Amino acid sequence: MVAILGTLGFRAKSLLPTLESTPGVDKVVVFCNDHPRASEALAEVQGVCGLMGIRIDRVAIPDAFDLLQAAKAMRSQVRQLKKDGHEIAVFNIAGGTKMMSAAALLVCAMEGLNSVYVHDETYREIPLPLLKVDYSQLLTTAQKEILVYIWTNRAQPMTQVEIAQGMGKHKATINHHIQILEGKNILHLVEDPRDRRKKVVRVDDALELMLEID
Amino acid sequence: MESRKELLVSTFGKDIGEIVAGMRSLPHDHLILVTDTSLDRNDAVLSLLDRLGIRHEVLLVDPSDITGSALLIEGKVQEHLDKGWRARVDITGGRKLLSDAAMLAALSTGAEVCCFEVEARRFPLLTAMGVREALPKDLAEVLRSQVWPMSMEKVRGLGKNHTLPPKLRRMKQLDLIRLEDRDPPLICLTERGEACLDWMLRTNGLSGSSE
Numbered sequence: 433m434v435a436i437l438g439t440l441g442f443r444a445k446s447l448l449p450t451l452e453s454t455p456g457v458d459k460v461v462v463f464c465n466d467h468p469r470a471s472e473a474l475a476e477v478q479g480v481c482g483l484m485g486i487r488i489d490r491v492a493i494p495d496a497f498d499l500l501q502a503a504k505a506m507r508s509q510v511r512q513l514k515k516d517g518h519e520i521a522v523f524n525i526a527g528g529t530k531m532m533s534a535a536a537l538l539v540c541a542m543e544g545l546n547s548v549y550v551h552d553e554t555y556r557e558i559p560l561p562l563l564k565v566d567y568s569q570l571l572t573t574a575q576k577e578i579l580v581y582i583w584t585n586r587a588q589p590m591t592q593v594e595i596a597q598g599m600g601k602h603k604a605t606i607n608h609h610i611q612i613l614e615g616k617n618i619l620h621l622v623e624d625p626r627d628r629r630k631k632v633v634r635v636d637d638a639l640e641l642m643l644e645i646d
Numbered sequence: 647m648e649s650r651k652e653l654l655v656s657t658f659g660k661d662i663g664e665i666v667a668g669m670r671s672l673p674h675d676h677l678i679l680v681t682d683t684s685l686d687r688n689d690a691v692l693s694l695l696d697r698l699g700i701r702h703e704v705l706l707v708d709p710s711d712i713t714g715s716a717l718l719i720e721g722k723v724q725e726h727l728d729k730g731w732r733a734r735v736d737i738t739g740g741r742k743l744l745s746d747a748a749m750l751a752a753l754s755t756g757a758e759v760c761c762f763e764v765e766a767r768r769f770p771l772l773t774a775m776g777v778r779e780a781l782p783k784d785l786a787e788v789l790r791s792q793v794w795p796m797s798m799e800k801v802r803g804l805g806k807n808h809t810l811p812p813k814l815r816r817m818k819q820l821d822l823i824r825l826e827d828r829d830p831p832l833i834c835l836t837e838r839g840e841a842c843l844d845w846m847l848r849t850n851g852l853s854g855s856s857e
Contacts, residue, residue, distance in 0.1 A: 534737065534745070546837065552741070
């Protein structure tokens with residue numbers, strides 16, 4: 433079972449070349465929003481799929497400008513397809529908003545999928561140079577534990593001392609790991625609104641996706 | 647302690663408004679405008695940057711070449727990262743191809759991605775995840791040094807302890823190569839393999855990550 437994925441905007445032509453060029457496709461999963469012009473483009477793709485005997489599923493992306501939500505929806509689909517035994521031949525990232533394409537690129541890198549861009553003038557397919565990178569493998573177990581703890585308690589940003597106390601670890605150990613994580617741009621030390629002399633540790637929403645702690 | 651300098655890379659089409667939100671909300675000691683049309687010194691956007699005293703440069707890219715465009719942006723970002731700067735890429739302006747090329751460069755360097763199309767959206771990538779990081783050094787060397795396609799017979803003829811076959815198996819796992827059932831069978835680059843080789847050949851000094 434071979435599936436292809438694609439972001440879809442207002443132009444069906446950004447996706448159709450991949451339908452034609454990928455051998456043995458039996459399923460297409462399209463990510464698009466509810467804009468009337470996107471629905472028109474979807475109808476055109478559905479028509480072509482109907483003629484070619486290819487099943488098509490649409491996944492709604494309610495906010496096509498939210499990279500994190502779009503990436504989460506895409507990753508979830510990719511994993512479901514793999515679980516159902518599909519081989520994902522390629523992810524066409526040419527259609528949709530800039531953020532949808534960016535989300536698709538991110539998911540391709542995280543899941544190790546082949547990705548292709550369709551040029552908006554020539555409609556030529558261009559394979560993109562992406563390989564699988566597992567963010568969570570870039571961290572040690574201790575670093576992951578600290579991040580999960582910070583993420584779980586993100587509603588109440590904590591100082592390094594509070595994290596050490598909460599985790600029952602030595603302050604120096606926590607400081608050491610937090611310094612490394614800050615250097616990797618995974619967390620930030622910002623002024624504590626309760627006491628400006630102190631700094632609290634803050635993490636971005638992206639952590640949820642990157643480190644798979646959702 | 648001296649704070650890190652900030653690089654802002656903004657994709658730009660025609661309208662100054664495309665870069666204003668990023669310029670106003672993202673710190674920048676230097677701004678790189680990525681565009682696919684050459685800008686005159688008197689162009690409104692450059693005139694505005696001059697008047698505001700913003701250090702800037704224009705990076706002209708070829709819209710027909712997304713990989714080449716991404717590489718040019720990546721080179722600029724990496725150059726600043728190597729000097730200890732922090733980098734952000736604002737993909738709001740210009741045509742989609744520019745934004746996708748900039749996103750590829752951001753993925754490759756770990757720069758934060760920002761977009762202000764509807765409202766401010768920022769997405770830190772945490773760390774670089776491009777070909778440079780993902781492709782182990784030894785496999786990068788095989789990809790670069792071998793002649794493709796490669797005869798399967800030649801590989802079979804190598805001694806049991808030769809290092810090439812296990813490397814080829816790892817390359818197959820990364821979907822860089824595939825076996826083509828011909829007579830004799832050939833080991834060919836996949837489209838991804840070709841794209842990665844193209845990226846490597848166009849990048850000076852790319853050596854892959856160390857495992």
